[in-house]
Amino acid sequence: MEYKYIYTILIFIFVLEGCQKHSRTISSVGTNLQVAKGDLTAHLVSRRLNGQRVVIEGECTDDIPVSFFSNHLINDQHLSTQCQNEKYRKVLFFQADVVGHQDIFVTQDGYSAVVTIPSVVTRRPGKVIVDTPMEGYFYGRTIYVSGRCQLKGTVFIRGSYIEDFVKTAACSNGLFLTPIYFSKINAEAMETHLFINQVDAYGNSSEMTIKKIKFRNDDHSIFLTESIVGASGDSLEVTGSCKGFERVSIDGNIVNCRSGNFSYKLDLLPRKKTGRLLYQVPVEGLNGNFRSNLRMLFYYYKSVETSPHFFSPRGKYDESARGRHVISGTCGRTYTNGNVRLYTKKSENILRDAHNIPLRQDDGVFIIFPDEYDLGGETTIFAECNDFYIDYKTNNFSTSFDYIPSNEIRLAPKGVDVHSMNHIIEGGCSQGNSVRLLDLSNENIEQAKCINGKYSIEITSSQMAGKNQYEIFEVNLFESYQGAKQLIDVNYSYAVAFPYHFLQESPVPGWGSKVSPLRFYWKYPYKSEVNDIYYGYYSKNSYIQVEWKKLPQNTNQLLLDGHELLRLGYKECEEVQVYFQSVDKKNRKSIIIETSPIRFDFTPPDEVEVEQIDYSPLFRKQLPKFKFKDADDNCVSDDKLFYKYTLYQVVFSKENEEEIIDRITIDEFTISNVLKESLFNRKYDLEGNFQVGVTVFDRGQNATKEYFSIIFSWK
Numbered sequence: 001m002e003y004k005y006i007y008t009i010l011i012f013i014f015v016l017e018g019c020q021k022h023s024r025t026i027s028s029v030g031t032n033l034q035v036a037k038g039d040l041t042a043h044l045v046s047r048r049l050n051g052q053r054v055v056i057e058g059e060c061t062d063d064i065p066v067s068f069f070s071n072h073l074i075n076d077q078h079l080s081t082q083c084q085n086e087k088y089r090k091v092l093f094f095q096a097d098v099v100g101h102q103d104i105f106v107t108q109d110g111y112s113a114v115v116t117i118p119s120v121v122t123r124r125p126g127k128v129i130v131d132t133p134m135e136g137y138f139y140g141r142t143i144y145v146s147g148r149c150q151l152k153g154t155v156f157i158r159g160s161y162i163e164d165f166v167k168t169a170a171c172s173n174g175l176f177l178t179p180i181y182f183s184k185i186n187a188e189a190m191e192t193h194l195f196i197n198q199v200d201a202y203g204n205s206s207e208m209t210i211k212k213i214k215f216r217n218d219d220h221s222i223f224l225t226e227s228i229v230g231a232s233g234d235s236l237e238v239t240g241s242c243k244g245f246e247r248v249s250i251d252g253n254i255v256n257c258r259s260g261n262f263s264y265k266l267d268l269l270p271r272k273k274t275g276r277l278l279y280q281v282p283v284e285g286l287n288g289n290f291r292s293n294l295r296m297l298f299y300y301y302k303s304v305e306t307s308p309h310f311f312s313p314r315g316k317y318d319e320s321a322r323g324r325h326v327i328s329g330t331c332g333r334t335y336t337n338g339n340v341r342l343y344t345k346k347s348e349n350i351l352r353d354a355h356n357i358p359l360r361q362d363d364g365v366f367i368i369f370p371d372e373y374d375l376g377g378e379t380t381i382f383a384e385c386n387d388f389y390i391d392y393k394t395n396n397f398s399t400s401f402d403y404i405p406s407n408e409i410r411l412a413p414k415g416v417d418v419h420s421m422n423h424i425i426e427g428g429c430s431q432g433n434s435v436r437l438l439d440l441s442n443e444n445i446e447q448a449k450c451i452n453g454k455y456s457i458e459i460t461s462s463q464m465a466g467k468n469q470y471e472i473f474e475v476n477l478f479e480s481y482q483g484a485k486q487l488i489d490v491n492y493s494y495a496v497a498f499p500y501h502f503l504q505e506s507p508v509p510g511w512g513s514k515v516s517p518l519r520f521y522w523k524y525p526y527k528s529e530v531n532d533i534y535y536g537y538y539s540k541n542s543y544i545q546v547e548w549k550k551l552p553q554n555t556n557q558l559l560l561d562g563h564e565l566l567r568l569g570y571k572e573c574e575e576v577q578v579y580f581q582s583v584d585k586k587n588r589k590s591i592i593i594e595t596s597p598i599r600f601d602f603t604p605p606d607e608v609e610v611e612q613i614d615y616s617p618l619f620r621k622q623l624p625k626f627k628f629k630d631a632d633d634n635c636v637s638d639d640k641l642f643y644k645y646t647l648y649q650v651v652f653s654k655e656n657e658e659e660i661i662d663r664i665t666i667d668e669f670t671i672s673n674v675l676k677e678s679l680f681n682r683k684y685d686l687e688g689n690f691q692v693g694v695t696v697f698d699r700g701q702n703a704t705k706e707y708f709s710i711i712f713s714w715k
Contacts, residue, residue: 040066040111044443045089051102051120052203057089060108068092070104072120083108096204098122110596118444121202125150128176128196128209132282133293138189139215143293145169146177146280149198150206158195159213171198175280182215189216220244222262222285222292236266238283245285245292257285308332308364308385310399311432315453317379317401326476328367328432329399331359331385340366340385344378356386367476411435411455411472415489425488426456429474437488438471450474459490467491512600513700514562520578520595521557534581537565540597541574548581562600562700572602573635601700605633605641621684621714633698642697644670650689650711663691670697689713 041058060066060083067080074093081090094102102117130147133139149155149171157167161182169178182190194211224240242248242257250264266281285292310329317325331340338359342350350373351357357366364385375381382398412427429435429450437446437457448455470488505519512518534548535558546568551558560578570576575597633641648663666686692709 040106040108040113042106042113042115043441044115044117047117051117052094052122053091054094054104054117055089055091056104056106056115057087058106058113059086060088062086064109066090066106066108068104068106070094070102072098072102073104094120094122096122096124107594110594112594116444118446121200122204124204125153125198125200125206127207128155128198130194130196130209130211131280133211133213135212137214138290139213139293140218140220141182141215142179142221143182143213143215144177144179145194145196145211145293146175147196148174149176150174150200153198153200155196155198160192161190162194189214216290220285220290220292222248222283224283234267234269236268238264238266238281240283242285242292245287247286249282249284249286251281251283254286308383308397310381310383310397312399312430313381313401314399314431315401325370326367326430326433327373327381328365328476329383331364331366331383338364338386340383342368342373343382343384344375344380346376346378347374350375350381359385411474411486412488414487415491418490418492422458422460423490424456424458425470425472426454428453429455433474433476435472435474438473440469440471506598507701508699510596510598511699511701512560512562512598513698513702514566514602516701517559517561518598519557519559532583534583536579537568537570538577538579538594539570539574540577542569542571544569551580560598562602565600566602570600573599575599599635599699601633601635601698601702603634604702604704605696605698621686636699639672640699642670642672644668644695644697646693646695646706647684648691648693649686650691652689663693666690684714686714 040060042056043058045055045057047054056068062083062085064083065080066083066088068090069079070092072095073079074095077093079092081088092104098120099122100120102120104115104117106113106115128147128149130145132146133143145157145167147155151171151174153171155169155171155176155178157169157178157180158165159180159182162180163183167178167180169176180194182192191212191214194213196209196211198206200206220243222240222242222245224238238250240248240262241260242262243260245257248255248257248262248264250262251266253264255262255264308329308331310327312328313325327342329340331338339356340359341348341356344350348354349356351368352372352374357368359366379402380398380400382396384396410427411429412425416423416425425437427435431450431453433450435448435450435455435457437448437459439445446457446459448457468490470490471485472488473485505521506512507516533551535551536546536548537560538545558578560576565576576599577594577597579592579594581592632638645668646665647667649666650660651662651664653659653661666684667682669682689711690713691711693706694709695706696704
């Protein structure tokens with residue numbers, strides 16, 4: 001009898017709630033796993049350079065919220081969105097001071113997907129250190145602000161009297177220098193504040209450095225003949241104008257200002273011991289309490305040159321894949337107008353325009369692209385470096401390679417079979433280049449240097465089945481050349497130790513109680529000599545989480561009992577999830593997978609009274625609708641309660657016509673308040689005495705007592 005009404009309830013649940021999938025397949029869903037339309041998918045659409053703002057979109061099931069979770073998302077943003085037209089799109093922001101890759105978990109109604117953001121950098125740079133101007137002195141209307149900053153960042157200077165109120169300066173080599181002109185000055189002497197901060201290459205801003213400045217309404221300042229000077233000897237001549245000043249300070253050494261000019265020989269020998277290539281030298285005019293603004297002098301000195309060499313080509317040169325063949329190398333450090341001539345035994349210059357190739361100034365690197373040169377079938381290239389500061393002007397070097405008539409050379413195989421969470425893609429490449437691997441599904445990019453003609457890229461994926469496609473290509477040292485793109489099919493086929501396909505069984509899907517536990521089961525018993533499986537419970541409302549428990553070996557089910565949840569402190573009506581994780585012998589943990597949420601109802605609905613209706617339609621033999629007062633429940637509204645109707649034939653005692661000796665069940669069905677009245681139009685071909693009984697059930701199968709109508713008869 002007990003299971004009979006349970007199955008009857010299930011039939012009417014499907015009528016009430018439509019055809020839904022109540023047996024869930026819970027799995028570790030990678031962002032690339034292709035699932036049927038209407039199920040959950042997720043992939044990264046865009047991100048700011050620093051990864052602070054990311055946009056995730058995908059497919060979903062309408063009218064069910066999609067939720068997002070990650071350890072470092074900003075807490076006060078709304079972390080869910082609605083699914084409309086089977087699609088969703090969500091903008092998320094990470095907290096400050098986050099560095100490294102981040103996983104965002106996307107969930108909906110028991111399904112889950114993981115989107116990996118490969119690099120999030122929201123750590124703020126340090127404050128700008130301002131070297132000049134110095135406090136305690138008056139300066140002219142034109143001043144120079146300089147100091148130390150974060151490499152590749154941008155310095156912002158704000159102030160009330162600055163034209164346009166803001167000035168920017170690039171942070172080159174960890175130093176910055178920019179002139180500022182004060183405007184709208186009427187008084188002879190003014191005092192103001194400069195507010196200086198820096199923004200790194202990822203868009204993160206530092207705290208403000210505040211500098212108090214005193215200046216006068218005049219334009220006196222010293223000037224250098226050269227502000228950036230290349231030095232080749234042991235000393236450097238610093239010259240400039242100093243009208244209006246008595247003395248000039250250069251690197252802390254005082255010289256006189258004569259006839260509006262100054263000159264000073266700076267000794268470079270002490271600095272050569274440090275091996276640095278770039279220096280800043282303070283130069284300022286002095287006149288009482290008024291001085292020029294400190295100005296920076298940059299200079300290079302002659303250093304030990306690195307050995308020239310080729311990066312590419314080396315080894316094999318595939319003529320049919322000419323588009324990938326960049327020729328690159330270095331002549332060593334250069335300073336002014338450095339260039340290199342490339343030639344072969346038959347040609348004085350392999351460039352089609354016969355010009356020399358300019359060298360990159362900071363490291364002497366050169367590069368030419370496939371459409372710029374012609375080797376004429378030769379297999380050796382020679383190089384001659386030229387530069388004002390380089391001693392080996394005639395120091396020729398060369399590279400040799402072999403032509404191969406093949407169009408089958410690839411950066412990687414066309415297909416890769418993967419049987420574990422971590423896998424490596426490797427192959428040959430052009431020396432000096434970098435190899436990039438683009439995940440076409442979620443747009444993640446991995447990169448590796450080409451070392452000795454080979455590269456190796458390690459990929460981590462939570463995908464366990466199906467296929468994903470990657471795009472692989474080369475870029476050169478300047479990132480101005482991109483080789484031909486090739487596609488790689490990665491076929492995933494591996495199983496983790498835990499059974500990741502769960503089925504959920506309960507009298508009412510998604511609900512449990514003390515009287516109706518839930519059962520999770522899977523097809524094959526768990527058995528592993530490599531990993532241990534742990535499971536636990538988690539409540540979204542109260543954040544109660546039990547300790548991890550080890551799953552016994554040789555089992556294929558797990559019962560979730562309401563009595564245990566009460567003992568652990570779970571409250572009635574809370575959403576509870578079961579989660580699993582695999583841990584190997586080296587304590588390496590897999591990703592966590594979760595079941596769909598389950599609610600537990602521990603108490604029956606409040607008792608109701610049945611209105612005493614006369615059930616004596618003597619000629620119709622039709623059961624009219626039962627009348628109730630409002631029922632109430634702790635977890636659901638009254639329209640979500642179930643009512644079990646039972647039509648009994650009443651058997652009286654022959655000795656005592658008022659004594660009931662038995663009730664025989666004639667018909668039984670379960671309904672809800674939301675059903676139409678037509679469902680009550682049941683007709684019976686019966687004779688005798690009858691009575692209707694009703695019991696109210698909630699979603700957890702907690703039941704009230706059975707209420708009886710008056711006894712009526714059909715003849």
